[in-house]
Amino acid sequence: MLLNSFSFLAFFGVVVAVYYMLAPRLRWLLVLLASYYFYSAFEPLYTLLLAYATLVAYVFGRLVAGGKARGGAKGLLVLGVLAELGVLALFKYADFLLGSVEGALAPLIAARDTLALPRLDWLLPAGLSFFTFSCVSYIVDCYRGTLAPERHLGRLAVYVAFFPKLVAGPIERAGDFLPQLRSGARFDRLLMIGGLQLLLWGLFKKVVIADRLAEFVDAGFVNTAFQSPVTVLVSVYLYAFQIYCDFSGYSDMAIGMAAILGFSLKANFLRPYLSANPAEFWSARWHISLARWFRDYLYIPLGGSRVAPWRAYLNVMIVFAVSGLWHGAAWTFVAWGLLNGAYQVGWQVIAPIRAVLNRALPALVMCIVGIVVTFHLVAFAWIFFRADSFAGAQAVITRIWSNLGQFPMLMANYNWTWELWMAFGLIGFLVVVECFDEIRSLWSRLAAAPVALRWGVYYALIASLVLIGSWGGAEFVYMQF
Amino acid sequence: MSDLAETLRSTTTERSTPRFAVLALRFTLGAVLMYACLYVWAEIRVRETGETNRFHQIWAHDPQTFDHVILGASHAMPLSYGGLEATAEAATDRTILNLSNEGAGPMVNGFVYDYFARKHAARHVIYVLDSFAFNAATWNEERIEDRDLFVRAPFDPALVATFMGAPWAWGVFPDYLTGFSKINGLYRLGVDRTDAELTRFDTAWRANERIDAQRIKYLYDVPDAEAATARYLAAFDALLGRIEATGATITVLKLPTPPRYRDNLPGEPAFDAQVNALLEGRGIAFVDHSTLLPGDENYYDTDHLNRTGVEAYLDDAFLDLLR
Numbered sequence: 001m002l003l004n005s006f007s008f009l010a011f012f013g014v015v016v017a018v019y020y021m022l023a024p025r026l027r028w029l030l031v032l033l034a035s036y037y038f039y040s041a042f043e044p045l046y047t048l049l050l051a052y053a054t055l056v057a058y059v060f061g062r063l064v065a066g067g068k069a070r071g072g073a074k075g076l077l078v079l080g081v082l083a084e085l086g087v088l089a090l091f092k093y094a095d096f097l098l099g100s101v102e103g104a105l106a107p108l109i110a111a112r113d114t115l116a117l118p119r120l121d122w123l124l125p126a127g128l129s130f131f132t133f134s135c136v137s138y139i140v141d142c143y144r145g146t147l148a149p150e151r152h153l154g155r156l157a158v159y160v161a162f163f164p165k166l167v168a169g170p171i172e173r174a175g176d177f178l179p180q181l182r183s184g185a186r187f188d189r190l191l192m193i194g195g196l197q198l199l200l201w202g203l204f205k206k207v208v209i210a211d212r213l214a215e216f217v218d219a220g221f222v223n224t225a226f227q228s229p230v231t232v233l234v235s236v237y238l239y240a241f242q243i244y245c246d247f248s249g250y251s252d253m254a255i256g257m258a259a260i261l262g263f264s265l266k267a268n269f270l271r272p273y274l275s276a277n278p279a280e281f282w283s284a285r286w287h288i289s290l291a292r293w294f295r296d297y298l299y300i301p302l303g304g305s306r307v308a309p310w311r312a313y314l315n316v317m318i319v320f321a322v323s324g325l326w327h328g329a330a331w332t333f334v335a336w337g338l339l340n341g342a343y344q345v346g347w348q349v350i351a352p353i354r355a356v357l358n359r360a361l362p363a364l365v366m367c368i369v370g371i372v373v374t375f376h377l378v379a380f381a382w383i384f385f386r387a388d389s390f391a392g393a394q395a396v397i398t399r400i401w402s403n404l405g406q407f408p409m410l411m412a413n414y415n416w417t418w419e420l421w422m423a424f425g426l427i428g429f430l431v432v433v434e435c436f437d438e439i440r441s442l443w444s445r446l447a448a449a450p451v452a453l454r455w456g457v458y459y460a461l462i463a464s465l466v467l468i469g470s471w472g473g474a475e476f477v478y479m480q481f
Numbered sequence: 482m483s484d485l486a487e488t489l490r491s492t493t494t495e496r497s498t499p500r501f502a503v504l505a506l507r508f509t510l511g512a513v514l515m516y517a518c519l520y521v522w523a524e525i526r527v528r529e530t531g532e533t534n535r536f537h538q539i540w541a542h543d544p545q546t547f548d549h550v551i552l553g554a555s556h557a558m559p560l561s562y563g564g565l566e567a568t569a570e571a572a573t574d575r576t577i578l579n580l581s582n583e584g585a586g587p588m589v590n591g592f593v594y595d596y597f598a599r600k601h602a603a604r605h606v607i608y609v610l611d612s613f614a615f616n617a618a619t620w621n622e623e624r625i626e627d628r629d630l631f632v633r634a635p636f637d638p639a640l641v642a643t644f645m646g647a648p649w650a651w652g653v654f655p656d657y658l659t660g661f662s663k664i665n666g667l668y669r670l671g672v673d674r675t676d677a678e679l680t681r682f683d684t685a686w687r688a689n690e691r692i693d694a695q696r697i698k699y700l701y702d703v704p705d706a707e708a709a710t711a712r713y714l715a716a717f718d719a720l721l722g723r724i725e726a727t728g729a730t731i732t733v734l735k736l737p738t739p740p741r742y743r744d745n746l747p748g749e750p751a752f753d754a755q756v757n758a759l760l761e762g763r764g765i766a767f768v769d770h771s772t773l774l775p776g777d778e779n780y781y782d783t784d785h786l787n788r789t790g791v792e793a794y795l796d797d798a799f800l801d802l803l804r
């Protein structure tokens with residue numbers, strides 16, 4: 001049951017209706033049942049994984065509570081975290097590891113074909129990485145004493161399984177979520193309106209933009225060697241927007257649905273392609289909940305930036321390599337992570353040059369150049385994220401690079417279909433909206449606008465969903481992580 | 482977008498607005514009205530632009546008795562490509578309505594015929610047989626769920642009635658009733674002709690064993706094919722019964738296919754034997770023309786007749802059948 005399907009929207013409508021008919025003290029139970037029902041729609045058996053992750057978090061959260069201050073319980077903390085990550089490792093990385101070992105050993109063995117390590121071939125549970133990280137952060141926060149362990153197993157289960165965010169985040173912290181649950185979410189008209197707005201906007205980004213771009217992206221990344229270089233280049237640019245609209249669309253829908261149910265979740269994206277540098281992109285604008293997770297639970301424990309420069313750079317590279325691996329069990333994801341890590345390190349290394357440029361050039365010029373350069377760096381890294389293999393990524397890069405000088409001629413003769421122009425138009429619309437939002441929140445603008453204008457915007461979005469939305473049931477890219 | 486709760490706290494205008502439920506109701510009514518307008522617009526466009534969609538064809542004709550109605554899957558579709566159906570009609574002085582659909586098994590054909598029978602009549606029905614269409618739900622119950630079949634189907638109470646009589650097709654019924662697919666996807670309101678007719682019908686195929694094998698694997702490598710075939714032969718038998726009940730005569734026909742394709746179809750002789758037994762019981766003719774045109778110059782892909790093939794087939798056999 002995908003968030004962009006009619007069946008899910010119907011399911012959500014029923015949940016909301018029943019939710020507000022129930023007494024507030026019982027609502028957590030409905031959300032829990034709805035969440036497990038939602039997850040069982042992917043694979044009923046995997047609800048056991050959800051229950052397991054919750055139980056481990058519950059038990060170890062209580063066992064390690066305040067352990068850091070007491071100077072003990074570190075072993076239990078490690079055990080709890082391993083119990084959570086072990087499942088992730090088994091389902092997501094076991095086959096990858098076996099494949100990598102097989103690949104590494106193959107050249108050393110004479111009869112290469114005879115080396116075939118067994119594989120688990122298990123279906124990766126949707127959202128496993130997300131709820132595992134939620135559980136790990138809960139246990140660690142309990143250990144650090146920044147969070148009191150939840151005594152009510154049901155409430156903790158809701159935190160782990162809360163269906164709007166279950167399969168693709170945001171990775172909400174228990175410290176932000178559980179107090180809202182304990183106080184009993186009540187009907188809040190403002191949250192309801194804001195939630196509906198976000199739900200609509202997220203759906204628009206996913207169904208109208210991301211899924212419309214997908215077909216052009218696929219064209220460039222499949223049989224790349226036989227595609228026009230222009231097709232390949234266009235697909236690289238469009239993928240940057242496809243994945244943004246796909247993932248941020250999901251996040252907006254998740255935050256919107258949570259708001260409709262009376263919960264306030266943290267923002268997960270803040271107009272990332274308006275970042276003026278790679279550091280800003282990762283620290284404040286793209287997949288914020290994951291970036292903060294890695295900062296708090298990996299980067300800082302590694303020593304963060306309060307170490308020698310070389311060690312700080314190494315920490316950054318480790319964090320980004322792990323982040324890549326978190327996204328997918330393939331070396332292309334590791335390469336994507338390392339590339340982004342290299343951008344961060346590079347950004348810090350060129351600080352003296354930046355200082356000179358900042359003095360020499362107007363701030364606006366620096367800002368625009370920074371945005372353009374950052375976008376291209378990020379878009380380049382996405383090639384490794386999207387490609388099925390290194391060979392695929394190499395094919396994309398080679399196809400573009402080897403024809404670079406011919407692009408003016410190739411573009412002049414290219415078949416620019418009206419569907420492609422519509423895709424560019426949608427991206428242009430998105431960029432304009434984000435620029436306005438950057439200056440002043442669009443929600444504030446809308447709230448202050450006359451009803452006719454406000455409703456006109458909503459109706460226009462709904463009309464575009466109906467008219468040009470792609471309702472083929474395409475999965476969200478990040479669900480596979 | 483920026484943090485939702487923070488933003489909402491900073492806005493005050495909404496707080497002073499009373500009667501949220503009334504506003505919500507008004508907004509919903511506005512949305513429904515907008516949808517109704519889009520529906521009417523899409524319905525008009527569908528009626529204007531529909532051409533080869535089978536439901537549109539049935540709807541567009543005044544009630545009449547056709548001399549020949551053709552049912553079947555994609556092999557039968559080229560018979561009306563490129564104006565050749567009109568050629569056949571002129572040569573035989575008979576009216577023809579080709580209702581075959583891509584990937585359509587007997588259940589889908591039964592559905593289309595039932596709708597046809599509510600508005601028209603046929604003197605003779607030619608069912609073009611494709612064995613693959615009998616081996617899986619993909620070509621039957623699941624095939625009817627393809628909304629693309631209905632994107633140019635005008636709203637028609639007769640089609641609604643057909644749906645009511647076919648509970649197995651109700652998965653797509655809400656989509657048809659609400660007209661969602663007609664509104665959604667503007668590109669569908671362009672030319673109502675298949676890509677095969679527009680771009681490949683006038684080309685000749687260069688044979689490729691690997692592609693033949695892929696095509697056969699795609700069509701025939703399905704689990705539980707035997708049980709499915711028995712089920713869909715029963716559905717086929719029921720359809721023949723319904724056609725006969727209207728007083729129409731029936732011919733079951735196999736169209737020409739190239740030997741490189743035909744000879745590699747798994748279980749084809751056994752399937753033919755099953756069909757023969759079924760047809761003998763009903764006294765229906767089974768005409769096998771599959772070996773008539775062996776050359777690749779007659780096909781635009783692995784197994785579909787191109788213009789050269791259809792023209793040759795008209796001259797060699799089909800016109801005689803129509804006369």
